[in-house]
Amino acid sequence: MASKSSRGPIDLPGFFADLVRCETRLYNALNDRLRERHGIVTSQFEFLRFLRDHPGSRVADLATEFAIGIGATSKGIDRLERQAWVTRRTNPSDRRSSLLDLTAEGLQLVEAAEATFTTTLAELIADVLGGPSGPAAVQVFSELRSVLERDQVGLPTG
């Protein structure tokens, strides 16, 4: 099969469709692996990893990072707290909010899950991303993310 390398302007809807299909399938595949090996799903892994890398974050910080609602974030933290992977401690400088941290178990879990995550992701995308166009794709998404965050595109209300 000949590769389709159009010369004209980029087909943005086509690109977006490819992007969403890839993201869906990768997310599904990572969910499967993380669930069977660690009893968590990818969104939980991402929460835990963020809290490992940003201890003392607030619920709103997570909501902004992941561009999901505050309510959903609060409920997500509830679930992690129920498993004793995360603790809330009252923010001493603003008692409306809590500061979030991993427990020792949470830290252990995220380290183990990260190995699974990284390995699985490599199995799925390393070949394509390791190709000649890989670095450019990395660059595009890094830049696009910066732009979307700067302009606060696609932040939910609640």
Add this chain to the structure above:
Amino acid sequence: MASKSSRGPIDLPGFFADLVRCETRLYNALNDRLRERHGIVTSQFEFLRFLRDHPGSRVADLATEFAIGIGATSKGIDRLERQAWVTRRTNPSDRRSSLLDLTAEGLQLVEAAEATFTTTLAELIADVLGGPSGPAAVQVFSELRSVLERDQVGLPTG
């Protein structure tokens, strides 16, 4: 701010994080626009567009395309059918399934929504995708999608 152009091997988890954040925000932003102008969300627009381009598809065809479950697809079609945008007609060669088609209203809707979709997407990503790395990113996702579909990665059960 200096741009971060690492020379080493690609940071796949970092790339995946950027990818998911971009997809979330773009999907949210497109949802907002499509909802306010046409009363549909992006997933519905994608169903309608697929049926316009593949008339006579079955529920399973949509499920495979979007890598979502058959049950969810059936329910999604229920909702579009209730709005009289899609019709089910019994498949004459296999009465377990139905063949799906847009109604005239559905066709009109998808054409109008497509204009909104394309315009909005261009506002959000044309600048970055029009840069020098754009074509490479397009190429990467086209290829990655092909690989993931060939290997049937991340297909839900039901």
Add this chain to the structure above:
DNA sequence: TTACGATATATGCCATGGCATCTAAGTCAA
């Protein structure tokens, strides 16, 4: 034809996210 296994999808239950709302707490000015 009948019986059995496979297939397409419709449906029910559960989990999760969006959005609205509620409460506690912080800010500020008079």
Add this chain to the structure above:
DNA sequence: TTGACTTAGATGCCATGGCATATATCGTAA
């Protein structure tokens, strides 16, 4: 200090998707 406004996030209701199951139909072999 008090009262009005704002903010953080917890909670309730609803919509949607995953997965399991139920139903109808199909294909095949006896």
